[in-house]
Amino acid sequence: GEPVVLSAEATGDGRIEVAHQGGPAIDLTDVSMVVTIDGEPLDDQPPVPFFSATGFAPGPTGAFNEAGDTVLETGERASLEVAGTNDPVLTEGATVRVTFVREETQIATVETSVEAG
Numbered sequence: 001g002e003p004v005v006l007s008a009e010a011t012g013d014g015r016i017e018v019a020h021q022g023g024p025a026i027d028l029t030d031v032s033m034v035v036t037i038d039g040e041p042l043d044d045q046p047p048v049p050f051f052s053a054t055g056f057a058p059g060p061t062g063a064f065n066e067a068g069d070t071v072l073e074t075g076e077r078a079s080l081e082v083a084g085t086n087d088p089v090l091t092e093g094a095t096v097r098v099t100f101v102r103e104e105t106q107i108a109t110v111e112t113s114v115e116a117g
Contacts, residue, residue: 011117
């Protein structure tokens with residue numbers, strides 16, 4: 001089928017934002033989200049959708065927040081903030097990769113470099 005096209009931004013304060021640029025919508029109740037920093041998985045992965053979770057600041061935005069529409073569609077953005085208690089931390093220049101997996105199949109992945117923040 002048509003590929004999912006994503007872009008992402010990450011900042012040194014721990015914020016990771018994913019923007020859906022095109023292709024099929026992603027129902028976050030149906031996928032796992034895996035975040036790596038320079039190839040190393042976060043100790044605590046985001047259990048999307050969520051409101052409060054170990055290793056993350058509460059109140060993610062957009063489809064990552066369980067209180068809203070948990071489907072990420074073209075033109076929409078969703079963000080979360082990795083807490084300082086999580087490891088590894090987002091350091092400026094590091095490569096952040098976000099992958100969405102459904103039933104062990106990778107459905108979308110995006111990479112970005114951490115900017116100052």
